[in-house]
Amino acid sequence: MIIKRSTGIVSSEITDEKLYTNRRQFMKQTGSLALASLAAGFLPSTTLGCQTGADAANPASALLPDELTPWEAVTGYNNFYEFGTGKEDPARNAQGFVTIPWEVKVSGEVEEEKTWDFEELVGGLEVEERIYRMRCVEGWSMVIPWNGFPLASLITRLKPTSKANFIEFKTLHDADRMPGQKRAVLDWPYTEALRMDEANHPLTLMVTGVYGKTLPPQNGAPIRLIIPWKYGFKGIKSIVSIRFTQKQPLNTWRASIPGEYGFYANVNPEVDHPRWSQATERRIGEFRRRDTLMFNGYADEVASLYSGLDLRKNY
Numbered sequence: 001m002i003i004k005r006s007t008g009i010v011s012s013e014i015t016d017e018k019l020y021t022n023r024r025q026f027m028k029q030t031g032s033l034a035l036a037s038l039a040a041g042f043l044p045s046t047t048l049g050c051q052t053g054a055d056a057a058n059p060a061s062a063l064l065p066d067e068l069t070p071w072e073a074v075t076g077y078n079n080f081y082e083f084g085t086g087k088e089d090p091a092r093n094a095q096g097f098v099t100i101p102w103e104v105k106v107s108g109e110v111e112e113e114k115t116w117d118f119e120e121l122v123g124g125l126e127v128e129e130r131i132y133r134m135r136c137v138e139g140w141s142m143v144i145p146w147n148g149f150p151l152a153s154l155i156t157r158l159k160p161t162s163k164a165n166f167i168e169f170k171t172l173h174d175a176d177r178m179p180g181q182k183r184a185v186l187d188w189p190y191t192e193a194l195r196m197d198e199a200n201h202p203l204t205l206m207v208t209g210v211y212g213k214t215l216p217p218q219n220g221a222p223i224r225l226i227i228p229w230k231y232g233f234k235g236i237k238s239i240v241s242i243r244f245t246q247k248q249p250l251n252t253w254r255a256s257i258p259g260e261y262g263f264y265a266n267v268n269p270e271v272d273h274p275r276w277s278q279a280t281e282r283r284i285g286e287f288r289r290r291d292t293l294m295f296n297g298y299a300d301e302v303a304s305l306y307s308g309l310d311l312r313k314n315y
């Protein structure tokens with residue numbers, strides 16, 4: 001389907017909320033997202049990267065079903081420091097955040113540096129639904145039905161040169177529109193980056209919607225990044241700059257606390273955060289903690305990107 005911003009991204013081709021409700025009920029009955037994915041095969045949407053069945057290395061987790069995290073939690077319990085550091089701040093403070101018009105500056109190692117209007121940037125790119133497990137470095141997790149397109153298809157459109165080894169993203173920096181930026185809690189603007197092979201991986205998404213609706217401001221409207229095998233902080237929100245670079249860019253969290261956050265931020269239950277273990281997580285809505293899976297459960301798809309890399313050093 002094609003992104004239509006005036007009407008949001010909802011169209012007859014995308015799963016509507018009633019369908020989601022039905023699907024959630026279905027998942028409650030079957031208790032298995034794997035089965036729900038089978039059912040999703042009858043739906044017009046695509047489900048990918050939902051690998052839930054048995055994980056030989058982690059039999060305990062394999063017994064636990066994945067269910068979609070309710071809309072209320074997905075849009076009400078957020079990290080978006082530009083709108084405050086409390087989990088409920090973004091939902092409140094980002095209301096009324098204006099995302100039309102929106103421009104994205106594309107620079108660095110590209111054939112042509114250019115500031116793109118949002119409509120032109122994403123126009124014609126096919127939006128898919130992807131249900132992804134999400135893991136925050138703070139130890140909570142959710143299962144979220146995102147709507148977006150592979151970053152790879154946008155990269156093709158932007159025409160980086162052969163010198164591009166990394167892609168760097170920046171969030172809007174405007175304290176009048178993002179009140180959290182009045183405090184120097186981070187070195188604004190929020191900056192993140194990926195290696196080009198990570199960026200071009202088919203699981204890596206540029207997200208413009210969630211639950212079949214236009215992305216709410218607290219989730220990073222109008223466009224944000226999602227990399228399901230990495231900790232949530234790599235998924236930068238409200239992007240206004242994309243720069244292709246030869247050298248590895250410095251990401252915000254690494255810049256502010258280098259002893260705690262690295263460049264890769266791959267979900268890894270074996271590498272503790274200096275101040276807490278990463279071995280388990282609390283799925284929002286659940287009481288008992290779950291075991292955290294290597295690469296957040298996406299090891300089959302992405303582990304080969306990191307062969308030869310010491311994951312204890314390169315966290």
Ligand SMILES: Nc1nc2c(c(=O)[nH]1)N[C@H]1C(S)=C(S)[C@@H](COP(=O)(O)O)O[C@H]1N2
Binds near residue numbers: 074081082136220232
């Ligand atoms: N610009 C910006 N992007 C950001 C953040 C932020 O504070 N500012 N928080 C990150 C963190 S820590 C997480 S866990 C996810 C949360 O995304 P969600 O609120 O949509 O679940 O956004 C990430 N992207």
Ligand SMILES: [Mo]
Binds near residue numbers: 136231232233
């Ligand atoms: Mo996070």
